[in-house]
Amino acid sequence: MTEPAEQLASTASAPPADAVIDTETPAISRVYDYLLGGKHHYDVDRIACNAMIQAVPETPLLALANRAFVRRAVQYLVGEAGIRQFIDIGSGLPATGNVHEVAEQLNPNVRVVYVDKDPIVLAYGRALLSKSDNTTVITADLRDPDAIFEQPEVHRLIDTSEPFAILLGGVMMHLEPHEDPVGVAARLRAQLPSGGYLMHCGCSDPGDDPRAPELNAIFEQFHMGSRTFPTYPEQLRYFEGLDLVEPGFVPANTWRAGLDFPDPDNPAHAMLAGGIGRKP
Numbered sequence: 387m388t389e390p391a392e393q394l395a396s397t398a399s400a401p402p403a404d405a406v407i408d409t410e411t412p413a414i415s416r417v418y419d420y421l422l423g424g425k426h427h428y429d430v431d432r433i434a435c436n437a438m439i440q441a442v443p444e445t446p447l448l449a450l451a452n453r454a455f456v457r458r459a460v461q462y463l464v465g466e467a468g469i470r471q472f473i474d475i476g477s478g479l480p481a482t483g484n485v486h487e488v489a490e491q492l493n494p495n496v497r498v499v500y501v502d503k504d505p506i507v508l509a510y511g512r513a514l515l516s517k518s519d520n521t522t523v524i525t526a527d528l529r530d531p532d533a534i535f536e537q538p539e540v541h542r543l544i545d546t547s548e549p550f551a552i553l554l555g556g557v558m559m560h561l562e563p564h565e566d567p568v569g570v571a572a573r574l575r576a577q578l579p580s581g582g583y584l585m586h587c588g589c590s591d592p593g594d595d596p597r598a599p600e601l602n603a604i605f606e607q608f609h610m611g612s613r614t615f616p617t618y619p620e621q622l623r624y625f626e627g628l629d630l631v632e633p634g635f636v637p638a639n640t641w642r643a644g645l646d647f648p649d650p651d652n653p654a655h656a657m658l659a660g661g662i663g664r665k666p
């Protein structure tokens with residue numbers, strides 16, 4: 387069932403009145419928002435989250451680690467790699483340290499296209515970004531990567547002949563095996579010019595932690611993906627042909643982490659991996 391958002395303003399922060407929201411199925415965007423301590427979620431999302439937290443109390447820590455990795459990746463890409471253009475696919479609802487905010491601290495001229503399949507992201511994103519000409523948000527689907535590059539807003543903000551970065555934060559894990567995540571990553575890499583970057587992070591099965599398949603089963607139960615915890619080697623294939631930036635594709639909390647990272651020694655961190663590859 388879908389309903390106009392204005393009838394559902396049950397949360398502290400109501401979405402724009404023209405947004406239409408499915409209230410019967412958990413939405414990945416809202417589930418992640420809840421885990422991060424945000425305000426844009428409904429009962430159906432909280433039920434899914436609480437099932438995950440009951441099974442694995444560290445679930446919110448994994449969400450925080452994912453978000454923190456994205457922030458550090460953007461800092462690296464702007465600060466060290468000199469990247470000025472980003473396409474953030476599966477960008478999610480606005481949260482602490484949005485990509486353009488992190489990037490603009492290092493270079494005010496950075497351009498960002500946010501892409502998400504969930505229209506609620508567009509609804510909230512419009513309000514957040516209305517003051518910036520360098521940043522936009524569009525509704526499009528990772529499962530059709532070539533179509534993303536045909537969008538007028540991508541043409542307007544991204545010069546694909548110049549190095550740019552594709553960000554895949556916590557989104558590849560929501561592709562089904564039959565949707566060919568390895569092939570999707572290959573099609574994205576094909577769009578990059580020499581010197582362009584692909585960043586990917588998400589839930590991972592380290593192979594020795596039964597909590598990974600357990601959480602995977604809960605994601606599946608709530609229709610948020612059936613293979614949300616691929617192994618590390620499976621995900622390394624997303625970077626084929628790219629040079630992995632040091633320290634490689636690793637537990638995300640160990641990727642250039644600062645001293646302020648929460649609970650850094652928690653073994654659950656092995657269930658969240660991240661890395662960045664550069665096209666030679």
Ligand SMILES: C[S@@+](CC[C@H](N)C(=O)[O-])C[C@H]1O[C@@H](n2cnc3c(N)ncnc32)[C@H](O)[C@@H]1O
Nearest residue numbers: 415418476477478502503504527528555556557
């Ligand atoms: C876990 S959130 C990650 C948000 C942000 N990238 C981060 O890492 O902090 C995943 C987002 O991917 C979006 N998503 C899932 N499948 C997608 C698809 N096939 N195409 C585009 N977006 C998708 C969801 O709507 C959700 O907003």
